[in-house]
Amino acid sequence: MVIHVTDADFNEKVLNSDKAVLVDFWAEWCGPCRMIAPVVEEVAENLKDNLVVAKLNLDENPMTASLYGISSIPTLVLFKDGKPLGKIVGFRPAAQIKSAIKGALGL
Amino acid sequence: MFDVAIIGKGPAGISAAVNAFARNKSVVIFGGDSKKVLLSPSIPNYPGLPKISGKDLMERLNEHLKLTNATIINKTVIAVYAMGNYFSIQAENDFYEAKSVILATGVDFKKSIENEDTFLGNGVSYCATCDAPLYKGKVVAVVGYNHESVEEANFLAEVCQKVYFVPMFKGEFKFKENVEIIKDNPLKFDGSLKAEKLVLKNSLIEADGFFVLKDSLPLTSLVPGLEVDGPHVLVDKRMETNIKGLFAAGDITGKPYQVAKAIGEGQIAALNAAEYLDQKK
Missing domain, CATH: 3.50.50.60 (FAD/NAD(P)-binding domain)
Structure with a gap:
């Protein structure tokens, strides 16, 4: 499942989520972000039993991005039980993202 | 394709x-x-x-x-x-x-700056066009290895509040007013979760982001x-x-x-x- 989150509902939808959440920090002007969008959707579909993918537009939601020290995009951050478990900076193929998530979640 | x-x-x-x-x-x-x-x-x-x-x-x-x-x-x-x-x-x-x-x-054979790879994506970037908008109104530093890096620093100066430029080559530089040239030898990046400082031989630059621009x-x-x-x-x-x-x-x-x-x-x-x-x- 792919959802869209904002500074306002980040707590509720990401930090308080029962499932693990992969947050995709992106922006309109970022070329690699457009490339990774379909890849992230594929990952969401593949791991739908264990994972929610949340997209966060960095220009519209600067607070969350600044809180987690996002300094280059795309950045993917995996959250579980309200805590960031790890992050991937820059474009990656789906297989690499999936294996990183599976490793972090012990799937 | x-x-x-x-x-x-x-x-x-x-x-x-x-x-x-x-x-x-x-x-x-x-x-x-x-x-x-x-x-x-x-x-x-x-x-x-x-x-x-x-x-x-x-x-x-x-x-x-x-x-x-x-x-x-x-x-x-x-x-x-x-x-x-x-x-x-x-x-x-x-x-x-x-x-x-x-x-x-x-x-x-140019050696990378110490911790350049550790902080890549965490305050260190190789691409000004990619990441400049993230530093709107902030302070950045550019370590420039080529002539193109001068243009890139001027591009960053349009977006950022201040740009420090560390030239790694000889030349005449024409910069916007908010660019400060630091002629010194970069040694290492320092910071906790992300790069916060560039330590040079005789000085120190604190910035929100660092761009290393080379061929x-x-x-x-x-x-x-x-x-x-x-x-x-x-x-x-x-x-x-x-x-x-x-x-x-x-x-x-x-x-x-x-x-x-x-x-x-x-x-x-x-x-x-x-x-x-x-x-x-």
Whole structure:
């Protein structure tokens, strides 16, 4: 499942989520972000039993991005039980993202 | 989708383009003219052209390149990703796809700044066009290794509150008012979760972000998963790397750093890339 989150509902939808959440920090002007969008959707579909993918537009939601020290995009951050478990900076193929998530979640 | 993407426009890259074109493959070639060739006053050992200067040779190579179908893209390649059946190439803020890739970026002995790789993506960036908007109204520092980095620093100055520029080459610089030149030797990046400081020999720069702008990036960040030996890529006799469909040619594969070897290897890489493509069909 792919959802869209904002500074306002980040707590509720990401930090308080029962499932693990992969947050995709992106922006309109970022070329690699457009490339990774379909890849992230594929990952969401593949791991739908264990994972929610949340997209966060960095220009519209600067607070969350600044809180987690996002300094280059795309950045993917995996959250579980309200805590960031790890992050991937820059474009990656789906297989690499999936294996990183599976490793972090012990799937 | 191109058949062959060539990273680097020196003798090896152009030789690869000429040969891939001869094998009827579509070609895209990235990069500017080889500075190493351009700066050679004379190349005495390239057979048949005994007194040619580097500048003349580069001109002749470019003329030859124009006789091919190659699409020439003068941008820095940030990364090459193996996608399984094809490659995705990020050149600054744009992506290109190709079925095979030939690395011909030359060899770079410039040492990275300490912790440059540790903080890459965490306050350190290789691409100003990609990440500049993240630093709107903030303070950044640029370590510039080439003339293009001056333009990039001015571009950052439009967005950022202040830009520090550390030149790693000699030249006259024309900058906007909010750019401050720091002539000093960068030693290492420092910070807790992200890079916060650049320690130089005689000074210290604190900034929100750091841009390291050079002609070619460290191989391990250029191609994730590539097997390397120091500044060189490991290849077999067919000039293929450990990644299927990814070849390398020229100075990047090791000594001797000579035009004749680069041209020969460019040909071997291109012919084997063509064979790889024909077998895939």
